[in-house]
Amino acid sequence: MIYFDNGATSYPKPYSVVNAVEKSFSKFCANPGRGGYETAMKSAEMIYNAREAAAQIFNSDAENVVFTPGCTYSLNMAIKGLCKPHSHFIISDLEHNSVVRPLEKLKALGQCDYSVAEITPDKTETVSNFVNLFRKNTVAVICTLSSNVFGIMPPVEKIAREAHKNGIMFILDSAQGAGYLPIDMAKDQIDINCSAGHKGLLGPMGTGLLVISKDMCLNTLIEGGTGSNSESLNQPNLYPDRLESGTPNVHGIAGLGAGIKFIQTVKPENILSHENRIIKYIFDELKSSENIILYSDFYDGVPKAPVLSFNIKNMQSEETAALLAENGICVRGGLHCAPLAHKKFNTLESGTVRITPSWFSSEKDTDFLVNCIKKIAK
Amino acid sequence: MIYFDNGATSYPKPYSVVNAVEKSFSKFCANPGRGGYETAMKSAEMIYNAREAAAQIFNSDAENVVFTPGCTYSLNMAIKGLCKPHSHFIISDLEHNSVVRPLEKLKALGQCDYSVAEITPDKTETVSNFVNLFRKNTVAVICTLSSNVFGIMPPVEKIAREAHKNGIMFILDSAQGAGYLPIDMAKDQIDINCSAGHKGLLGPMGTGLLVISKDMCLNTLIEGGTGSNSESLNQPNLYPDRLESGTPNVHGIAGLGAGIKFIQTVKPENILSHENRIIKYIFDELKSSENIILYSDFYDGVPKAPVLSFNIKNMQSEETAALLAENGICVRGGLHCAPLAHKKFNTLESGTVRITPSWFSSEKDTDFLVNCIKKIAK
Numbered sequence: 001m002i003y004f005d006n007g008a009t010s011y012p013k014p015y016s017v018v019n020a021v022e023k024s025f026s027k028f029c030a031n032p033g034r035g036g037y038e039t040a041m042k043s044a045e046m047i048y049n050a051r052e053a054a055a056q057i058f059n060s061d062a063e064n065v066v067f068t069p070g071c072t073y074s075l076n077m078a079i080k081g082l083c084k085p086h087s088h089f090i091i092s093d094l095e096h097n098s099v100v101r102p103l104e105k106l107k108a109l110g111q112c113d114y115s116v117a118e119i120t121p122d123k124t125e126t127v128s129n130f131v132n133l134f135r136k137n138t139v140a141v142i143c144t145l146s147s148n149v150f151g152i153m154p155p156v157e158k159i160a161r162e163a164h165k166n167g168i169m170f171i172l173d174s175a176q177g178a179g180y181l182p183i184d185m186a187k188d189q190i191d192i193n194c195s196a197g198h199k200g201l202l203g204p205m206g207t208g209l210l211v212i213s214k215d216m217c218l219n220t221l222i223e224g225g226t227g228s229n230s231e232s233l234n235q236p237n238l239y240p241d242r243l244e245s246g247t248p249n250v251h252g253i254a255g256l257g258a259g260i261k262f263i264q265t266v267k268p269e270n271i272l273s274h275e276n277r278i279i280k281y282i283f284d285e286l287k288s289s290e291n292i293i294l295y296s297d298f299y300d301g302v303p304k305a306p307v308l309s310f311n312i313k314n315m316q317s318e319e320t321a322a323l324l325a326e327n328g329i330c331v332r333g334g335l336h337c338a339p340l341a342h343k344k345f346n347t348l349e350s351g352t353v354r355i356t357p358s359w360f361s362s363e364k365d366t367d368f369l370v371n372c373i374k375k376i377a378k
Numbered sequence: 379m380i381y382f383d384n385g386a387t388s389y390p391k392p393y394s395v396v397n398a399v400e401k402s403f404s405k406f407c408a409n410p411g412r413g414g415y416e417t418a419m420k421s422a423e424m425i426y427n428a429r430e431a432a433a434q435i436f437n438s439d440a441e442n443v444v445f446t447p448g449c450t451y452s453l454n455m456a457i458k459g460l461c462k463p464h465s466h467f468i469i470s471d472l473e474h475n476s477v478v479r480p481l482e483k484l485k486a487l488g489q490c491d492y493s494v495a496e497i498t499p500d501k502t503e504t505v506s507n508f509v510n511l512f513r514k515n516t517v518a519v520i521c522t523l524s525s526n527v528f529g530i531m532p533p534v535e536k537i538a539r540e541a542h543k544n545g546i547m548f549i550l551d552s553a554q555g556a557g558y559l560p561i562d563m564a565k566d567q568i569d570i571n572c573s574a575g576h577k578g579l580l581g582p583m584g585t586g587l588l589v590i591s592k593d594m595c596l597n598t599l600i601e602g603g604t605g606s607n608s609e610s611l612n613q614p615n616l617y618p619d620r621l622e623s624g625t626p627n628v629h630g631i632a633g634l635g636a637g638i639k640f641i642q643t644v645k646p647e648n649i650l651s652h653e654n655r656i657i658k659y660i661f662d663e664l665k666s667s668e669n670i671i672l673y674s675d676f677y678d679g680v681p682k683a684p685v686l687s688f689n690i691k692n693m694q695s696e697e698t699a700a701l702l703a704e705n706g707i708c709v710r711g712g713l714h715c716a717p718l719a720h721k722k723f724n725t726l727e728s729g730t731v732r733i734t735p736s737w738f739s740s741e742k743d744t745d746f747l748v749n750c751i752k753k754i755a756k
Contacts, residue, residue, distance in 0.1 A: 001416070001417065005408065005413055008625070009407065009408065009409045009628075013403055017403075021399060021400070022400050025399070030383065031383070031386035031387045035710050036700050036703055037709075038379070069624070070624040072623045073447075073624065075602070076599075076601065097602055100611050101611060105612075108612075204403075204629045205628045205629060206626070206630050222599075223480045224475055224479055224715075227715070230713035230716075231717045231720075233478050233482045233717060234479065235479050246449065247387060247574070248584070249630065251584060252630065255629075318414060330413060330415040330416075331413075333414065335608035337605070337608045339608060339611060
């Protein structure tokens with residue numbers, strides 16, 4: 001199997017991740033915060049260590065790190081946690097359905113409104129596009145760290161700065177990028193960072209992160225037992241308990257902690273340059289082919305994450321992906337749950353074939369991928 | 379380690395569960411419904427098989443089975459999915475904070491009201507207590523299959539029948555009981571069954587189930603990418619996609635499927651009689667001790683799940699649990715996230731020590747537990 005679908009979920013996971021999950025069934029198989037015996041305490045300690053590791057890579061504090069079942073949950077919790085009647089949100093035109101669908105739902109219920117800012121190749125213009133949409137009732141800007149379809153990276157730190165000047169929160173969707181693109185919540189004024197645990201962070205599927213800034217008050221989306229203040233019928237105010245109801249995904253968090261530690265050892269910048277090298281190689285190999293449309297060609301000069309979308313002329317993206325699958329190659333075709341981004345690049349009908357490498361992608365596999373694409377495009 | 383805290387999470391998990399999770403990292407490590415290549419297809423197939431197994435044990439259909447991150451999420455999704463402005467809910471006085479806290483939150487927002495029905499040793503009286511609270515705007519009754527603190531089993535099928543006669547939905551909280559207590563959604567007229575995956579169903583932590591009845595329309599609590607209808611900004615209406623946004627917990631579901639298959643092989647009735655035998659033995663051994671309060675003594679003759687709460691006179695439950703922990707015994711002391719139930723049995727201050735066995739609990743361990751309790755109580 002030749003895997004280039006790390007944007008969907010990373011594969012393979014490091015051995016340390018698989019080992020951590022396996023060991024969690026014997027070492028930590030107890031409900032943390034709900035028992036005073038040894039494995040329950042060890043389980044709580046392991047989770048705290050994972051929290052600290054996550055805090056380190058995002059420059060935040062352990063108590064601000066909330067473990068969630070995935071980035072979709074994190075985004076729902078962030079958006080609905082900030083939404084008050086007549087709230088206004090601003091999003092970029094590259095956002096995923098995990099941002100747009102919650103907002104559409106709230107809009108349909110008359111609970112909020114939202115505007116879409118255009119990302120252009122010009123940073124200053126892009127920032128202005130956001131600023132021009134600021135309203136008195138704007139509570140937050142939500143922007144992706146990098147487009148999950150095209151890799152385009154909006155100037156998030158500049159947008160966040162302008163938002164803050166106007167008393168507006170900044171929510172980052174780092175589903176694509178956390179683990180290899182730098183995220184400094186304190187420096188870049190990111191109030192909420194929503195992330196997947198199973199993509200660039202190399203953890204298991206079923207894990208996500210919601211990292212909030214200090215002293216933030218977020219309404220809860222889910223309430224229940226937290227193991228704390230159990231006598232109260234109300235959700236506790238203490239973080240992260242307030243946002244972590246029910247038995248945590250101990251096995252998943254064990255794996256995610258190991259994933260983050262793996263990244264800290266290898267170093268995000270090395271992962272990024274490895275993946276960028278692969279994407280650049282593929283791009284250079286395919287760009288001369290007449291029958292191939294390379295969407296990363298657009299927005300030249302704009303910073304891009306190692307995500308490459310392409311299509312073969314007169315072929316549906318799903319068909320191309322299926323032909324590659326026949327050769328044992330895993331890439332994703334179709335729409336990537338981001339209709340706004342597809343509309344922007346006129347690929348709502350065709351979809352795109354997306355290539356997303358990882359730290360484990362080899363030159364040999366990359367060559368095989370390139371040759372297969374060339375053959376199909378002949 | 380001598381483990382009697384299966385009410386918090388089951389331990390050990392069957393080998394097949396740990397193996398299924400481990401293998402999922404190589405066999406199914408792909409995002410189901412988001413790719414057309416082999417592992418993505420296999421991953422989707424594995425999930426479908428787990429869905430079918432869950433449907434079988436609850437007498438439902440695979441497409442009605444929604445995988446969630448835990449029972450707390452399932453209950454929040456059920457309650458908030460049915461809540462409309464001015465809704466009224468009825469709950470029992472044994473409910474967990476995962477039922478009470480979401481309702482308290484909705485009540486504080488002015489979005490719903492709820493009443494609490496008393497469970498008494500008399501079935502007919504209990505049913506009447508619910509019926510007397512029925513209002514025109516009552517949308518659902520929510521009742522636990524068995525108290526997570528005292529094991530008391532309300533007559534859920536009789537309550538459900540009366541609810542249905544009045545056009546009221548019935549939501550079952552089977553966090554404690556699914557896997558060893560019989561649940562027949564069709565026969566017992568259960569509209570929504572909310573369950574944990576990691577307790578009686580022997581799956582990994584981080585898994586839960588929301589099983590809905592056919593043709594039910596549930597509002598969504600979480601929206602996002604579903605891999606289906608990606609071009610739409612709105613959540614799809616198709617189940618289970620509508621209620622499963624974001625990358626599923628593939629590893630957890632693999633383990634949960636294996637857990638359910640293990641139960642189907644051993645048979646729930648055998649698990650139940652094994653656990654009942656253990657609880658009866660402990661009860662009989664401890665009942666003559668003057669210094670021990672056995673809360674299962676109350677409600678004599680009422681059906682009970684294999685859950686035993688006790689206290690040693692003049693000792694906080696946490697202290698008793700800590701002394702048992704020194705002997706390598708894992709039981710939970712304190713409040714069990716169910717303040718209503720503790721209030722009912724006057725244990726809101728002391729808490730209780732809870733013993734919850736499993737299929738894997740041995741006679742030897744049970745004897746050791748009993749002897750340790752007796753020594754402490756001397």
